[in-house]
Amino acid sequence: MTAAGVAVERIRTTTPRGGPTVSDAIVSDPEILGGKPIIRGTRISVEFILELVASGGSVADIVRNYPFLTEPQVRQAILFAAGTLKNDTYLTAGVA
DSSP: OTTTTTTOOOEEOTTSOEEEEEEEEEETTSSGGGHHHHEEEEOOHHHHHHHHTTTOOOOOHHHSSSTTSSSSHHHHHHHHHHHHHHHHOOOOOOOO
């Protein structure tokens, strides 16, 4: 629970080997960024971390530019995103 009495949901994700784990680093709180997955104790979203990586930033660059983050937190955010996509199913349909 947060100080405001809002339940903080712990996000389930997967390890690189596919085994289930619960992330202590990634949480979702409807009071922060509309419930987007964030790094615990921050307003830094997993989405933002991916944008930094996509623009060429390394884990070391991110930690250097955001010193309140740790390398394990950034890596957990990336693993969370990968695990989320890993479990998605994509359907295609032709138009008749």
